[in-house]
Amino acid sequence: MIESIEVLKRLQSLKTKINELKKDQERRKQDVQKKKTQIEDKGALAVKRREEKLSIQKEIDSKELDMKSDEGEITKYNVQLNSIKTNKEYTALCTEIGSKKADMSILEDEILNFMTRLESVNEEYKKLQEDLRREEESLKDLIESVNADVKETDIEIEKTQHDQKKYIDALDENSLNHYNRLSNIKGGKAVVAVLGNVCGGCSMNITAQTLNLLMGGNKLVFCQSCSRILYLEENKGSEAGKMAAS
Ligand SMILES: [Zn+2]
Numbered sequence: 453m454i455e456s457i458e459v460l461k462r463l464q465s466l467k468t469k470i471n472e473l474k475k476d477q478e479r480r481k482q483d484v485q486k487k488k489t490q491i492e493d494k495g496a497l498a499v500k501r502r503e504e505k506l507s508i509q510k511e512i513d514s515k516e517l518d519m520k521s522d523e524g525e526i527t528k529y530n531v532q533l534n535s536i537k538t539n540k541e542y543t544a545l546c547t548e549i550g551s552k553k554a555d556m557s558i559l560e561d562e563i564l565n566f567m568t569r570l571e572s573v574n575e576e577y578k579k580l581q582e583d584l585r586r587e588e589e590s591l592k593d594l595i596e597s598v599n600a601d602v603k604e605t606d607i608e609i610e611k612t613q614h615d616q617k618k619y620i621d622a623l624d625e626n627s628l629n630h631y632n633r634l635s636n637i638k639g640g641k642a643v644v645a646v647l648g649n650v651c652g653g654c655s656m657n658i659t660a661q662t663l664n665l666l667m668g669g670n671k672l673v674f675c676q677s678c679s680r681i682l683y684l685e686e687n688k689g690s691e692a693g694k695m696a697a698s
Contacts, residue, residue, distance in 0.1 A: 456627045456672065457683045459619050460643045463631065466616045467640055473605050473612070480598045487591050494584055501577040508570045515563050522556045627672060634680060643681045654678035 529549045536542045620628060634642035644652035646666065651658055656677035658666075665673045666684050673682045 456623060457643070457681070459622050460627060460631050460681060461683065463616060463619045463623070464635070464640070464643045466612050466619070467635065470609055470612050470616070471640060473609050477602050477605050480601050484591075484595055484598050487587070487594055491584065491587050491591060494580060494587065498577060498580040498584060501573055501580060504573050505570060505577060508566050508573065512563055512566045512570070515559050515566070519556055519559045519563075522552045522559070526552050526556075630672060630681065638678070638680060641680070643683065644675070645685045646682050647685055651675040651678060651680065651682065653680040658682065 526549055529545055529552070533542070533545055536545060623631075631642050638653065641653055646652065646658055646663075649657055649663065653675060654677045656675070659676060662673060662676060662682070665671070666682060674680065675682055
């Protein structure tokens with residue numbers, strides 16, 4: 453039975469290794485997912501900027517039309533000035549022309565402001581597009597490298613599972629059943645070392661009787677607190693022995 457514990461320890465370490473390899477694969481796949489989400493967010497921002505550009509351009513176009521119409525009005529008024537009869541009419545028309553010119557000046561300022569904004573949005577949009585192109589390239593590289601890693605890890609997992617099977621075949625049914633049951637309920641930690649008379653699983657002190665059973669070494673010994681399968685660390689064995697004897 454002392455051999456069983458060695459086999460169980462190996463079995464457990466192989467299971468831990470497989471779990472870690474699978475977690476590694478998951479992490480790598482999440483890296484790809486994270487990158488994809490980043491690119492999607494940036495793409496959405498680029499779309500927003502493009503829409504903003506279009507809407508600013510529309511504002512500019514509409515204000516330029518208003519300017520043209522004001523310009524037309526002023527030309528019309530200037531023609532009318534030539535056929536004016538009274539001073540009062542003349543003054544009224546001049547006031548009208550002055551007010552149109554003031555409108556045009558405001559429109560001009562507004563157009564300039566919109567143009568400045570358009571320029572900065574355009575710059576941001578261009579930069580986003582460049583970033584996107586670059587990031588899509590790097591995503592391609594990332595996917596390639598992750599796929600290669602996952603494939604390699606798959607091979608390692610398969611190899612480890614093969615080793616696992618060898619140890620399972622070497623175990624008696626009773627030990628295997630105990631191990632499987634405990635491994636499932638104890639999160640893969642079914643076999644634990646006893647260090648300084650303390651269970652490595654639950655940190656409770658083991659009883660003198662349990663220690664004696666462990667020293668005897670001819671059958672599986674379970675922690676009385678957490679039910680895990682126990683073994684004595686080799687270098688701690690003499691120390692434990694002394695304590696059991698005293
Ligand atoms: Zn315990």
